[in-house]
Amino acid sequence: MAALNATFTAADGTLLTALTADSGESWTALTGNFVVRSNRIRANTTTAVVQSNWTPAGAEYDIEVDFYVHTTISQSTFIAARIQSSNTYVVFGWLNGSGWTIGHTVDGSFANNNSSAFTLVAGTTYHLRLEVRNGTKRLYVDDVLKCSTTANTITDAGKVGFRNSGGAPTDSTGYHWDNLTVTDYASATLIMPQLPDLRIFQRSTKTGGENGKGIGTVPVPVTVNAPITSSVKYRLRDAETGGNPVVQDWTVAHSGALSVGAATISCPDVPAATGWYYLDLMPDDDTGQIVLGTSRVMVGRIISLQGQSQAARQFGKMPAYTGTNASLGVTISPYCSIYARCGETGISVTTPAWEAPADGGNWGSAFASEFLRRQVAASGVNCAMTGHSQGSTATGDWLPDTTLNNQLRGVWDAVGGFETWMIHQGGNDAGDGVSQAAFESNLDAIVADAAAHNAVLGSAFDTIVCTMATRTSGAAGTIAQIHEIRRAGRHWATVNGGQYVEPHDVTLEDAVHQGQPGNITLAHHFHRAALPGLGLSGSNEGPAITGARRAPGSTDIVLSVALPSGASALVSVGSPAPRFVVYPEGALSGALSLDGSTPITVGTDTITLKLASDPGNVVVDVYALGHPDPSGTTADQNMIYDDHVDGDGITNGRQIAPTIDAVAALVAYSGSAAVTMEAMTASGAGGSTVDGSATISMSAMEIAASGVQPAQGAASIDMGGPVVTGSGNVPVSGAASITPGALAAVGTGSVRVQGALAITFAPIEVSGASAGGIAGAASVQLAPPVLVSSGSAPIRGLSSISLSPMALAAVGAGPSSPPPVPGWRWRVRRNWRMAA
Structure with a gap:
């Protein structure tokens, strides 16, 4: 009163x-x-x-x-x-x-x-x-x-x-x-300490509400000075428009009595939007007791980031680094803020507070400003970053109940929730020799703990994993150890429905840390990776190398490239040849030199690397964006992208995907594209034959042996993943048509085939080390068939087979020296052969 x-x-x-x-x-x-x-x-x-x-x-x-x-x-x-x-x-x-x-x-x-x-x-x-x-x-x-x-x-x-x-x-x-x-x-009946200015509350839904962008609950701590008998209501006013007009009139936040003392008033169904609200409270419909909110608040999108020194630079600017948001032309959105800790020297923040990104402030990183501005525009709501970062850490330092984890829990609990979780962590794990299994296990534990401290959404959040971006230093682990961690991050993201980010076009301040210009590029990668979580088209997925081939005697390695949705061609920027490395098969050293004048040619969906000399008819391994990245180059000026841009001001398309696992360049032999065989014989260690007529269609195949690998005739083979190995000589002749799902054949004097298989034949004979077999017309359904010959050739499973005369037999040697079939990969292991 x-x-x-x-x-x-x-x-x-x-x-x-x-x-x-x-x-x-x-x-x-x-x-x-x-x-x-x-x-x-x-x-x-x-x-x-x-x-x-x-x-x-x-x-x-x-x-x-x-x-x-x-x-x-x-x-x-x-x-x-x-x-x-x-x-x-x-x-x-x-x-x-x-x-x-x-x-x-x-x-x-x-x-x-x-x-x-x-x-x-x-x-x-x-x-x-x-x-x-x-x-x-x-x-x-x-x-x-x-x-x-x-x-x-x-x-x-x-x-x-x-x-x-x-x-x-x-x-x-x-x-x-x-x-x-x-x-x-x-x-006053009700005393409301003002909420922190620029406070963003995590929305509980991404759709619905007054603006179609979701809703959330705003908890308001109060002190009740006199008993409240009926209700507490809240009202929202526009904090930006002159006169602060009401945008949502009085709405019940608490129904019923409240006794004197401390309480929390939970204001439900607050619409997410772009802008800022003042939130007022009124007890018992008493207009004389209205408590006016004077701090700017909003319900929107919160993104958590944690990790080592690179993550710290995504929050704040190192004092010695050149470039500010203003000098780099980065516009800071008025609808974003940050609540985070940081233990990095030069960006140390131990007492979090809600603050806007700003040059000269705690959070002056160009990443934070650029990323949040784009997230606000894409999501249509206010956006915040939260989390914690500390240099020279590994995933083990962030496990539950560690010092850093307890500090991060305090941040999460204060913020109340987030809808996207991001981590930039991996350099120290590689240097420490952490295995793929251990790294993935650590991520499992860290994410489970994040879910336990995400009060609004629990485990219902998107994940983005970045192990290591551009690195010109080879100090943090061997190439194999770097690949191990990158492979772990990519696999974990794939298995858990997340997004994997590995940018190699980030300009560095030193050998491992992005500077302010590099932070802008890094922000573009993370922004694109976050788009699927917003239900928007596009992602950070770039063109992917799917295969490599080289003609006998040629120095040209032709890489086949799959373009992502929305892209129609590759785009070469600068001189991208140094971004590729070619090793002898199975090696990570002794790189083969590229041609000095025309090392690379970029086509619509192919990339041709020209070697300085012919290595002979051997397999070589190709890596795109291998570790370490070449020093002395500006990362974003020597790259291959696709031509897919989103019209949002990011002028380049998606970076070509790094090949963490080698792409083997096979020697391709010429020949006829269609094969008709008269009869087919498979021989191993015994003495039986199969004659028949058939046609074979597969998806991908590997035949390996230690002897000569001859094949004769023409073939039409589409292959997916079968592997055939053995220790005997196997000649094959005939005509066949086989369409398998997934095939694998391995053995030593034996042949195993597993996978869904449909074959059309007429009569069949199968025999092993001694006489005998099965003859006659047959109709059999195989689930996954298994063919094994080691002095015998049993068939297990159900199958559908209609046969001409055919025999599978185990014998000694087969035909000797016709040329290989085009498109097949030959690797000498034992003394198996395929001939027509």
Whole structure:
């Protein structure tokens, strides 16, 4: 309830000291006076101090008053609080030449604690709300905070009144006062400490709500000073538009009674949006007890990031690094903020607070600014980053109950939830020799702990894994150890439905850390990787090398490339040849040199690497974007991309996918593209034959032996994954048609085939080491068939076979030296042969 209330309703010319306030108190002039005009009051002398004889219950209270501008003049006029005498008091109001002001005068000496420039408009009434507190004093104009101060020079409660200093208003000029209300702070039914400014709450849905972008719950801690009997309601106002219009009217947040004490009011169904709200509370539908929110809050999208030193640079800017958001042309969205810890030297933040990304602030990284700006635009809601980062760490340092994990849990618990989890971690794991299995196991434990501390969404969040981006240093582990961690990150993301990010076009500040320009490129990769989680088209997936071939005697290795959805061609930027390395088969050293004049040719969906010399008819291994990245090059200026851009200002397409596992370049032999065989014979260690007529169609095949690999005739074979190995000589002749799903054949004197298989034949004979077999027409259904010959050839499973005459037999040697079939991979292991 109001303790002092004055509307100044009286005849024009009445002195303030002759009035009685509506609440019954009189007024005392300490110097000068104020006079009534049109039921308002104005100073009637240049210098005036008049106080009410009402005594506050304590030194903290709230004041509301109307400030009317007849005309703008050179006048300073204030509400005076904590008045001790005619020359000692605190003032809130208008200071000529400075604007809205909080200050204090002690023994006649004035100190301006804080001011906010403003342009007054004649004929306008401004509503002032003043918070007189020991901690922070605040001045609001039309519910917009204009200035505040922690100065507390005068601590006694004193009196409340008016102060004029300089400038003499008249009945029709200058500044007049009206409708004064003073309320003891402790008399409020509900006390709401203001929420942190720029606070973003995680939405619980991505769709629905007033704006179609989802909704969330905003928990508000309060103190109940007097029992609440029926309800607490909340209201949302636009914090950006002048006058702060209501965007969602009073909505029930709590139904029922609340007793005196601390409580949390959960405000449900707050719509996610781009912008900022002020959130107000009202107990028991009592408009006199409305508590106005003055800090900017919003429901939106929160993204967690953790990891080692590269992650730290995604949050903050190292002091020695050149480039700022302003100098690099990065626009910082007004609808984003960050709440995070960081243990990196130079970017250390141990006490998190909600802050906007800013040059010169804690979070000056170009990554944070660029990534969040793009996420706001893509999602249509305010976005925040949260998390923790610390240099020289491995995944084991982030496991549950470690020091870093406990610090990160504190951040997650304070934020309340997130919808995307990202990690940039792997360099130290590689250097420590962590295995793929151990790395993936650590990720499992870290993500499970994240889910346990994601109060809003639990385990329902997207994941993005980046093990290592561009690295020109070979210090952190061997090439094999680097591949081990990158392979682990990619596999974990694939198995868990996440996104894997491995950018190799990031400009570095040193051998392993991205600088500010590189942070922009890195932000583009992470932004694209986050698009699927928003239900949007596109991702960070780039063109992928699917195979390699080389003609006998040729130095040209032709790489086949699969383009991702939305792309139609490859795009070569700069000189990308150094981004490829060719090793002898199975090796990670002794790289083969590329041609000095034309090392690379980039086609629509092929890449041709020209070797400096012919290595002979051997298999070689090709790596795209292998480790380490070449030094002395600007990463983003020597690269292969696709031509798929999203129209969002990122001018390059997707980077070609790194080949963590080697792409084997096979020697391809020419021949006829279709094969018709007269009869087919498979021989191993015994003595039986199969004659038949058939045609074979597969998806991919590997035949390996230690002897000669001859084949004769023409073939039409489409292969997927079969492997045939053995220790005998196997000649095959005939015509066949086979369409397998997944085939594998291995053996030593035996042949095994596993996979779904459909074969059409007529009669069949199968025999092993001795005479005997099966003859006649047959119809059999195989589930996954298994063919084994080691002196015998049993068939297990169900199959559908319709046969011509055919035999499978185990014998000794087969035919010797026809040329290989085109497109097959030959690897000598034993003494198997295939011939037609």
